Amino acid sequence: MSFLKNISIRVMVLMIVAFLLAIWDVASGYSLYSLQQATQLIAQSEVQRKSHAQLLYGVEQSFRAITTLERAASYTLNSDVENARQALAQAQPAIANVKSSLEAFKNGAHGDVTPAAIEGVVRTWSALVTAALEPLQQALQQNEPDVLRQRLSQTYPIVHAFCGGSDRFCITKGGIQDSATPLMVRLSWIFRDFA
Numbered sequence: 001m002s003f004l005k006n007i008s009i010r011v012m013v014l015m016i017v018a019f020l021l022a023i024w025d026v027a028s029g030y031s032l033y034s035l036q037q038a039t040q041l042i043a044q045s046e047v048q049r050k051s052h053a054q055l056l057y058g059v060e061q062s063f064r065a066i067t068t069l070e071r072a073a074s075y076t077l078n079s080d081v082e083n084a085r086q087a088l089a090q091a092q093p094a095i096a097n098v099k100s101s102l103e104a105f106k107n108g109a110h111g112d113v114t115p116a117a118i119e120g121v122v123r124t125w126s127a128l129v130t131a132a133l134e135p136l137q138q139a140l141q142q143n144e145p146d147v148l149r150q151r152l153s154q155t156y157p158i159v160h161a162f163c164g165g166s167d168r169f170c171i172t173k174g175g176i177q178d179s180a181t182p183l184m185v186r187l188s189w190i191f192r193d194f195a
Contacts, residue, residue: 048111055121058101062128065094066159069136073152077145088140095133102129132158 007015072087102125110118132155139151 044111047109048113051105051108051110051113054101054105054108058098058105058125061094061097061101062125062133065091065098065133068094069133069140072140073136073148076140076143076148081143084140084143088137091137095129095137098125098129098133102126128158131155 068087068091072084072091075081075084075087102122105125106122135151136155139148142148
C-alpha cells in the first residue's frame with residue numbers, strides 16, 4: 001500500500017490508461033484473427049459451392065445422356081430409324097457436356113473435401129463415361145440391333161448402379177421396357193463419400 005501512496009495521480013491515470021490499451025489491443029487482435037478465419041471459411045465455402053455446382057451439372061447431363069441413349073436404343077430395336085437418329089443427335093451434346101464437366105471437376109479446387117472422396121467421384125464418373133455412355137453411343141452409330149443388344153446388356157449394370165434404380169428396366173428384342181416411373185438419379189449415391 002505504501003507503493004500506492006507514493007504514486008502521483010498522473011502516474012496512476014497513465015498506468016490505468018496503459019492497462020486499458022493493452023486489453024483493447026488484445027481484443028482487437030482477436031477480432032482481426034476471427035475476421036481472417038471467417039474470410040477463409042467464406043472463400044472455402046465458395047470453392048466447395050462451385051465444385052458442387054460442377055458435379056450437379058455433370059450428373060444432370062449424365063442423366064440426360066443416359067435417357068436419350070436409352071430412347072435411341074429403343075427406337076433402333078423397334079426399327080424406327082428416323083427417331084433413333086434424332087435421339088442420338090440429341091445425346092451428342094449431353095455426352096460432350098458430361099466429358100467437359102468431368103474434366104472441369106477433375107481440374108477444379110474442392111476445398112476441404114478429402115482427396116479420397118474426390119477420387120471416388122471421379123472414378124465413378126469416368127467409369128460411367130468410358131464403360132457405358134461411349135460404348136452405347138458407338139453401338140447406336142453402328143445401327144446393328146444385335147451389337148446394340150449386346151452393348152445394352154454390358155452397360156446396363158453400370159447405368160443401373162449409377163442411377164440407383166431398381167429392377168424396373170428389362171432389355172428385350174422389342175427394346176427397353178420401363179415397368180415403373182421414370183428413372184431418378186439419386187445424388188446421395190454419388191455424394192456418399194462427401195459426408
